[in-house]
Amino acid sequence: MAGQNEGSSTRRYPCEKCPLRPLPLFREFESQELAFISTFKKGELAVDKGATVLVEGSHSAHLYTVLSGWGFRYKLLDDGRRQILNYVMPGDLIGLQGTVMGEMQHSIEALSPLLLCVFEREQLPELYRKHPGLAFDITWLAAREERMLDENLLSVGRRSALERASYLIAFIFARATGLGLNDSKPMQIPITQQHIADTLGLSLVHTNKTLRKLSSRGLIVWRDGGCEVMDPEALQKLSGWSGLGDTRRPLV
Amino acid sequence: MAGQNEGSSTRRYPCEKCPLRPLPLFREFESQELAFISTFKKGELAVDKGATVLVEGSHSAHLYTVLSGWGFRYKLLDDGRRQILNYVMPGDLIGLQGTVMGEMQHSIEALSPLLLCVFEREQLPELYRKHPGLAFDITWLAAREERMLDENLLSVGRRSALERASYLIAFIFARATGLGLNDSKPMQIPITQQHIADTLGLSLVHTNKTLRKLSSRGLIVWRDGGCEVMDPEALQKLSGWSGLGDTRRPLV
């Protein structure tokens, strides 16, 4: 296995100075809620690129919010076939399944160096008791994840290879843009074609040929081991996807 | 469209005499929680087979728990391609997405006559304020739905047609069995092959040929417009699925 949670537990970002919260994407919080979150947060965890954050079958005592970096959730079959379920980006709450239902049913791996806020499972009941608004937010985030999975399932089940690839890239682009991650002009997504293949349910070879078509149409460029998005509108149109809504969302 | 919510709003089952709650599958409730649920419940809705319970794009003011019957959640592409996301069975909470996030992002259709408990969106904040335990249960159910979607996505993305079909039937069988729905000796699932095709992401023709293989091996029998499950263990083994856990779950 690539590597386990090796990470320092410093605390560079107090919640009051959270770099994410000011973004227009996120809903505003009441100060008392913010104060609670601040005590709820136990520290930060830095995870190396390629390391596994959470492992299927483990019984995690923690819950995390992504502060920065990219990752992905996936499941494996016995013979090694891998399905990537979704990507994990700043503001996402991860480990909820394990925390709420017991055992983790999927794994999460870092696609880039990840910085996580660490929360403790044990304090969750207290959160639910004292801060119904935050409890509602957690449900909201779970419903949002469900919605993204619905879309992914629709894509893998019913779209052609070309549509799937377009959808995936447009989808990731939309999420990253909302977070203000497109600082470089053509935004770059830090994934390999193997990741895309395992997300779309296609073989590596056919994925490559499909991406090649997108390249030849000028919609993307594959460079420096990542995908540069040249024409997100065209990708979205090609996939027949209606886009993310523009509702603001909570951040826990 | 086949038909809209035509249903009487009688109230045959007071919560105190809920036919589901006594099942060993469900966690026990505190009496005050039960009392609240009872006031939370606004009535019952009977939905005809084939009718659409919730429509994608609508802004539902209601939230439902299935009392009896079968249904399915699905999404459509513009050109009519359909992907079934999951099946809906007694004890499932539906409409949460629409209630929590605004617009419904999927539709739900009845596979058999459905009986639903009706709750109101407006009272949800009160539930979160007064009954953190119930709030947690709702999150739990959302996480459970997410888990089922993860499994379905793994299946559609990475399993062969034969494995997918086996998995789906074993999965539905396991859920129904937990609910005590297998009163008839070989349990019958009330779906058409078109439903299976749209769940697995396969064409109708190929689905038929795949099911035929399962029949010839004696794992299922297709009779009376439904699927009789003859050998659930073999199906589960063939699909390489580890089964549902045996944790008890909440019922809201």
Added chain:
DNA sequence: CGCGGTTTTGAGAATCCTCAAAACCAGTGG
């Protein structure tokens, strides 16, 4: 320069799809 990981290409094979038609079956109306 050599190495491991990633991308690219080619070729043949398996899976899965579409088109088309027949068989089957329950319900309806004559």
Added chain:
DNA sequence: CCACTGGTTTTGAGGATTCTCAAAACCGCG
């Protein structure tokens, strides 16, 4: 009781998509 109808299941055949196998090209890194 029978013919008709619409929905569902079944089968065949040819074609498109996607897969596996295999090898080469590429690329950053020690």
